[in-house]
Amino acid sequence: MTETFGPLSPALILILSGLLLPLLRGPLRNALFLFAPVAALVLVWALPLEPGLAIDWLGLHLVPLASDNMSRIFGTAFGIAAIAGALYGVSQPSVTEKAAALVYAGAAQGIAFAGDLVTLFVFWEILAIGSTLVIWSNGNTRAGLRYALIHVLGGVLFFAGISAEISASGSVAMHAMRADTIGRWLMLSGILVNAGALPLSAWVADAYPKASWSGAVFLSAFTTKAAVLVLIRLFPGEPALLWIGLAMAIYGLIYALLENDIRKLLSYSIVGQVGFMVVAVGIGSPLALAAAALHALAHILYKSLLMMAAGSILRSTGETRLTELGGLFRVMPFTAVAMLVGGFSLAAMPLTAGFISKSAIFAALAEDQARFYWFALMAISTGSVLYIALKLPWFALFGQRRSDVAVEPTGSMKAAMGGLCALIVALGCFPAWLESLAPEIVGVPILTVDHILFQWLMLIAASCIFIGLFALLRPSVGSTLDVDWLWRELPRQVIPFSNGIRDRFRKPADRGLSQAKQGIALFSQAFQSRLRMAGNWRTGEVAAWATALLAIYVLIAAL
Incomplete structure (x- = not known):
């Protein structure tokens, strides 16, 4: 075995810290919980944009650490999410959740910097284990078991596809491919399970709301976006992803509009927004892939912020159903502002990070002349304004107060939400940093007068629809029927x-x-008795048995 060691992987920092965390106590434990994500993010930017570690093992050329622009974008997004999640959840008493969250974040970093299929699969499975433990740590064993079973299915499909690909090519290198063999279809199917694609999308809304007020923040950031990165690596320009992504976007919009529970609404929204990224990967042009990566980064920021706001409401009121909430803006103004900033970014309102990334996606669709998908996603984007910028704020933050605030968010929780708010607005106002991460979007018209006016017209149109369909959009008590009804x-x-x-x-x-x-x-x-007295068997019976056995022998020989 020959080895060439390079810089340390960000994944190892987080995973080793997660394993060490239960051995520490008090302030030292919290210090490690906060320091490890910061160290990992520093390493993301310290790594040179080239393979840093290569190992020849059992005839396989493994590259556990490979850094390029795409890995840096996702590594940065995962690093920011881990820092914000740790700061937000530092007061979480569950040691299991904290340790699992660090391992989970480390696995996402491992996927971002994996340079071969074997390394990718190893971190893929660690990702599933870490996320399952985050859910289980809140005491929801059944939800965690359902989540684990879905991801075991995805892992089996992914492993079968990787095995077939290695067997066919004799190489473990990661490269762009088409789903033109059974093995590659299996690989693609396994990735799409983690991305939350239909028909198994229901696992997202089933599992994420079962996590604690802090655990859901980590869950919203890593699994589905890591799957998007792997799609960018392995299946850019795959035509099937266009329809799959569009179906995900429609599914997420419909169920988010119907949902009463805030965290389930946000979980359905995850599926819908990942659908935008999957469509961009299906386009496959350099601009489209860069736009998908930037939308993943923006989505991690604003969805983490929204999950933090929802977690603060849950921790303070013990309730997340819209029918039981209202008037929170007056008693939780900081949380309310955080929810509004995150919602406006998801709705791609100007001067937010979501506006930049979605504009890049639509520019890529226009460049590829994908008119149908442009109009379809534009309509879905307008629809997302209904549930995230109008329905959710109206029924949760304004109107009649129906719940009592028992616990105010802690200082660390406010610091995490405030930091993400500032970052989302800063990226929206000054997109130069995003352009430096993804030079492909340079030249895309974003902060232009006509583009900004168009987005505000979308908001006005959505507001008119919200007023006209207010009775239908009013949340109702009960749960929405989803595909998981078949197995639940x-x-x-x-x-x-x-x-x-x-x-x-x-x-x-x-x-x-x-x-x-x-x-x-x-x-x-009777048979045993006659065996003991074999001499008394009749000659005809003996001949019949012998003939039957001979016939069976001849038949077997003929076959």
């Missing part, structure tokens, strides 16, 4: 039905089984 509720209905059928036929079946057992016992006794 259907078995509960089938089991009683099958028990009734079983009870109806149990007595006749038991009686027939008893008679069959008696007959077998009598035959066995």
Whole structure:
């Protein structure tokens, strides 16, 4: 084995810190929890843009650490999310959650800097383990088990596809490909499971709201965006991703409009916004891929902020249902402002990070002359204004107050939300830093008068629709029926039905089984008796048995 060691991987810093965290106590534990993400982000920018570590092992050329512009974009996004999540959740008493969150963030960094398929899969599985533990740490064993089963399915598909690809090519290198073989389709399917693609999208809204007020922040940042990065690496320009991404965007919009629970609404929104990224990856041009990466970065920022605001409401009121909330702007103004900033960024309002990244996506669609997808995503983007910039603020932050605030957000929680608010607005007002990360978007018309006016007209149009359909958009008590009904509720209905059928036929079946057992016992006794007295067998019976055995032997030989 030959080795060439380069700089230290950001993934190792976070994973080792997560494993060490339970051994520490008090301030030292919190210090490590806060310091590890900062050190990892520093390493992201300290790494040279070239492979830093290569290993020849068992005939495989492994590259566990490879840095380029794309890995730097996602590494930066994951690093900021980990820092903000740690600052927000430093007062979280669960040591398990904190340790799992660091391992989870480290696995995302490992995926960002993986240079071969084997390394990618190793971190892919660590990602699944870390995220499952984040959910389990809040005591939701069943939700964590469902989440784990979905990701075991995705991991099996991904591993089968990687194995087939390595067997066919003899190489573990990561390169752009088309889904033109069974192995590559399996690989693509495994990635799409983690991305939250249909028909298994329901796992996002099922699992993320079951995490704690702080755990959901980490969950919203890593899994689906890591899948987007792998799609950029392996399947840029794959035509199937256009329809898959569009379906995800439509699905996320519809269910977010219907949802009553804030954290489930935001989880459905994750699927919809990842759908925008998947469509951009399906376009596959340099501008489209850069736009997908920047939208992943912006999405991590504003969705983390929205999950923080929702977590603050949950921690303060013990409630996240819109039908039980209202008037929070007067009693939780800081949290309310954070929710508004995050919502406006998701809705791509001017002077926010989401405005920059979505503008780049639409510019890429226009450049590729993908008119259908441009109009479809523009309509969906307008629809997202309804649930995130109008419905959610109106029913949660304004109107009649229906809940009491028991606990105010801590200083660290406010610091995390305030930092993300400032960053989102700064990137929206001064996009030069994003342009330095992704030079492909230089020249895209973003902060122009006509473009800004167009976005404000979208907001006005959405406001008119909200007023006209106010009665339909009003949240209602209950839960939305999703595809996960097939594996969550259907078995509960089938089991009683099958028990009734079983009870109806149990007595006749038991009686027939008893008679069959008696007959077998009598035959066995008679057969054993005749074996002991083989000399008394009749010649004709012996000849018949011999003929039958000979016929069976001849038949087997002929086959």
